Amino acid sequence: MSTLLQVSGVTKRFGGLTAVREASFVVKAGEILGLLGPNGSGKTTMMNLISGNLRPDAGGIAFENTEIAGRRPHLIARDGVARTFQLVRVVGEMNARENVMAGLAFRKSPLWGSAAEDEADRLLERVGLAGRAQTPAADMTYIDQKRLELARALGLKPRLLLLDEWLAGLNQTELEGGVSLIRSLGEDGVTVIMVEHVMAAIRSLCGRCVVMNAGAIIAEGSTGDVMADPAVVSAYLGDEHA
Numbered sequence: 359m360s361t362l363l364q365v366s367g368v369t370k371r372f373g374g375l376t377a378v379r380e381a382s383f384v385v386k387a388g389e390i391l392g393l394l395g396p397n398g399s400g401k402t403t404m405m406n407l408i409s410g411n412l413r414p415d416a417g418g419i420a421f422e423n424t425e426i427a428g429r430r431p432h433l434i435a436r437d438g439v440a441r442t443f444q445l446v447r448v449v450g451e452m453n454a455r456e457n458v459m460a461g462l463a464f465r466k467s468p469l470w471g472s473a474a475e476d477e478a479d480r481l482l483e484r485v486g487l488a489g490r491a492q493t494p495a496a497d498m499t500y501i502d503q504k505r506l507e508l509a510r511a512l513g514l515k516p517r518l519l520l521l522d523e524w525l526a527g528l529n530q531t532e533l534e535g536g537v538s539l540i541r542s543l544g545e546d547g548v549t550v551i552m553v554e555h556v557m558a559a560i561r562s563l564c565g566r567c568v569v570m571n572a573g574a575i576i577a578e579g580s581t582g583d584v585m586a587d588p589a590v591v592s593a594y595l596g597d598e599h600a
Contacts, residue, residue, distance in 0.1 A: 359386035362549050363408070363518060368417035368427070370403055377403040379573040380417070385518070390540065390550040392560045392581065395570035396594055401553045402444055404570070405520050408551070409441045410434040421518065436466050440516035444523050444553075446503045450496030454482055454506050457495050461513030481509040486535060501532060512543075519543065521552040525559050537562055561585070569593070 363385040370378040378400045385391050393401050406412040408419055410431035419427040426434050440461075448457050458478035462469040469477055479491055485505040490498075495506060504524060511519060525536050537559050544550060544563075554560055560567065560581060567584040569577040571593040577584045584590055 359388055361385070362387040362422060363551075364418075364420045365404075365408070366418045366420070368404075368407060368414045368419060370400075370407060370412060371415050376573050378407065378414075378570075381570070381573075381575050382417075383568045383575060383578055385549060385551060387517075387549055388544065388547060389565060390544045390552065390563045392564035392567035393551050393553045393570070394560065394567050394584070394590075395576075398572075399570040399593070400573040401570055402522055403573075405441060405522050405551070405553060408434075408518075409439055409520060432464060435464060435514055435516075438466070438515070438517035439520070440511035440514040440518070441520035442504070442507045442511055442522055442524050444526075446500065446507050448495040448498075448503050448506050448510070450494065453492050453494050454487060454498070454509075455479065455491035457506055458482060458509045458513050461510040465514045467515075478509075478513065481512050482506075484512070485509045485539065501528060508539075516548060518549045518551070521550060521554070523553055523555065525554055525556045533559065557585075 361384050365381055365383050368378055368381045381404065395401050407414050410429050413428040418425055421439060455475060455478045458481050459474045462474045462477055482488060482491055485508050487502060487505050495503060498506060508524065525533055528536055540550060540563055564581050566579065567581050568575055569584055569590050576589045576593060577587045
C-alpha cells in the first residue's frame with residue numbers, strides 16, 4: 359500500500375506544556391489505523407494538527423505528498439481530509455439534511471439543489487438516520503448527532519477520515535452497527551485514523567496502531583503486538599501491570 363499521510367517530527371506546545379513531542383508515523387492508503395493512548399496523551403491534538411485546526415510548532419505533515427501543516431482547515435477538508443470531533447459539532451438550527459448538505463457544498467466538486475438533497479438523504483441512510491432528514495439537529499439524541507456529524511464528514515468524499523472517539527457512548531447493539539459501518543468505509547477505500555478507547559473495536563477494525571503517551575509515540579505496529587507491549591500496558595494501567 360502507498361503512503362497517504364506522513365507525520366514527520368511534529369511538535370505542538372501550549373505555553374510550557376508540550377502536547378505533542380517529535381511525533382512521526384505514516385498511514386497507508388486504505389488502512390484503518392488506531393491512534394491510542396490514555397487521556398491527555400496528545401491524540402486529539404494530533405487529530406487537530408492533521409485537520410488544520412492547529413498549526414505545529416515544528417515538523418511536517420504531508421497528505422498525498424503535499425505539505426498541509428499549517429494550512430487552513432477548510433482547504434485541507436476540500437483536499438480530502440474529513441473528521442468528526444470528540445465533542446459533537448452540528449448546527450442545531452438546521453435539520454439533518456441541511457447539516458449534511460453543508461458538507462456537500464464544501465467538497466472539491468460541490469453538489470447543490472436536488473442533487474445535494476438526494477446525496478444527503480443517501481448518506482443519512484448509510485449512517486442509520488434514514489427518514490430523519492427533516493429532524494432538527496438540536497432535537498436529536500447525542501448518539502444520533504454523532505451519526506449526523508459522520509454523514510456530514512462523508513459528504514466531503516474524504517480519502518482520509520479522522521474519527522475522534524466516534525464509538526464512545528454506544529450500547530452494544532449500536533457499537534456492533536458502528537463497527538460494521540467503519541469497516542464498510544474501509545472496504546470502500548476510505549482510509550481511517552480512529553482515536554478510540556473501545557479496545558474490542560480496535561482489535562476488530564485496526565490492523566495497525568500508533569500509541570501515544572505524554573505527547574510522545576511510545577509504540578507502533580500490528581494491533582496484537584502493540585497491545586502486548588509492556589510500555590503500552592504501563593501507560594494504560596501503571597508500571598505494576600507491565
